[in-house]
Amino acid sequence: MKNNIKRRSENKRVLCLPMVSNIPSGCEGWKKTACPVCGRECWITPRHAEELAKEPEIKMACTECAMRSVFR
Numbered sequence: 001m002k003n004n005i006k007r008r009s010e011n012k013r014v015l016c017l018p019m020v021s022n023i024p025s026g027c028e029g030w031k032k033t034a035c036p037v038c039g040r041e042c043w044i045t046p047r048h049a050e051e052l053a054k055e056p057e058i059k060m061a062c063t064e065c066a067m068r069s070v071f072r
């Protein structure tokens with residue numbers, strides 16, 4: 001399931017952000033942000049930050065919003 005989400009989000013160029021409610025303590029280097037779709041707290045990982053730097057137009061969404069394919 002994780003692989004599906006990843007592949008789908010890459011095709012649509014949507015960064016899938018892990019949700020704070022799923023991973024309350026996060027990991028080293030992760031930064032809290034709000035999902036631009038639903039406004040809930042999620043994490044930006046260093047990998048996401050890299051993608052954003054390369055492609056500032058890229059969209060972001062928390063795992064739940066990405067799964068609902070709101071950008072379709």
Ligand SMILES: [Zn+2]
Pocket residue numbers: 035036037038039040061062063064065066
């Ligand atoms: Zn969301």
